[in-house]
Amino acid sequence: MPRFALRLAALLLLALARPAPANDSMAAIGIGGLALVRSEAVRLDRQELFISRERVRVEYLFTNTTDRDIETLVAFPLPDFTHSPVERVPDYRRELDFRTVVEGRPVTYELVQRAHFKGQDITERLRALGLPLVGGEEFERRVNDLPEPQRAALLREELVIGALEQGRTNIDEPLWTVSTSVTRRQVFPAGRSLAVQHSYVPFAGGSVGGRLGPARRASPEFQALRARYCMEDGFLAAFDRRTRPAARGADYGEIWLQYRLTPGANWAGPIRDFRLVVDKGDPAAIVSFCGEGVRRLDARRFEMRRTDFTPTRDLDILIVEFVRP
Structure with a gap:
């Protein structure tokens, strides 16, 4: 039995004693997108993005279109989090495992955090x-x-x-609320291209099942989920073939992954060559996300390619894994 199935089985033993298994969930954290104050001088020629539950990798190729070096502060923004009795703020310093490589060489970065409360920096x-x-x-x-x-x-x-x-x-x-960014000073050489790679451990969310069954599909909540993840009829048909109505959601689990694509619109012009690969992990799982021209690469991976791409929405990925007998 795969690792997720073992973990899910343990959750299901708890969920069966409660009337609403969909409440056994944790929030996904949308991370991603190297950010820069709007630049008309530095162009993003290529972005290759790989997303799985275990690791996110993104490779950039930037080009300085001017005849002078440009030094600037670049930031990889992480989501703000507000402490509450029911939600833990992630310890990004320990858990993110953020790595940056520029032109093949590892570089250091600074994790900048600030605390805010009722509009005041504390x-x-x-x-x-x-x-x-x-x-x-x-x-x-x-x-x-x-x-x-x-x-x-x-x-x-x-x-x-x-x-x-x-x-x-x-x-x-x-x-209070904690805001976090991964930052560094970066020099973009005059008239040259620069290769930058990032990788980190994603903060996946998840839920024991119960939200996707046929009995829920007329609800506004389900319609919002369907729009968020672009669930097509084929995805729902595959889901229905693998689940049992009598199980009331106890035979599957949801995994949520998020990535902030929209900071890619801050560079000079559109992204000339964009490639996304999503790895769903378990070949028996099903996956849904919004994208144009998505094609299957193999039993686990799906690819989307775009040219002159200007992202207008962030990426939400739904993976459904099923409990095996």
Whole structure:
């Protein structure tokens, strides 16, 4: 049995005891797209994007169309995340495994994070208190080591979740928003092309099944999902052949992958040569995403190629894997 099936089986044992298995889900995190303030000097000649559940790889070929070197700050923006009692902010520093190669040589980058709360940047205040911007065990330990007046102030201002218990303020979670970007200084040589590669571990989302069956398809929720992932009739027919109505969604699981394509529109002109390959992993799985001229490469991979491509929407990928007897 493949790794996902084992994990899914464990989830299903829990889900069967609850009336709504579709609630057993985690959010996908849309990452991607090397960003630059709109440039009329640097052209994106080629972008090759490979996406799987285990790894995302993107290769760029940029060309400086001027007769002078251009040095600028480029950024790979990551999604903002707001702490809450039900959603964990990812620890990008440990989990992302972000790697950059320029002209075949690994380069360093800086992970820039800021904290915001009710429209105010509170980064320096948190750092002065010695608190990490991202919640977790380290945050909980440090915040509860603060003097009582400082803990009480954080709770009073609703920056954190906690309670006053037996005369002591105990804090559990922060409530601010964390914004993150991977940044570096980059020189684009005059009149030359520059090859840049990125790779990282994607933050996939997922759900034990229950949202895609025939009984749900008249609902506004399903129609929104169908538009988001461009589910065609053939995809739904394949889904119906592999599932049992009596299982009520307990015989499949959803995997969600997101990638931010739209920053590719910030370079000079359209992307001259764009190639996307999506690897669904398990050959028995089915996959759906929005794209023109998508073709099957083999039992796992699908390809889309475009010339003079200006992305107008980000990429959402739905993979459905089935529990095998």
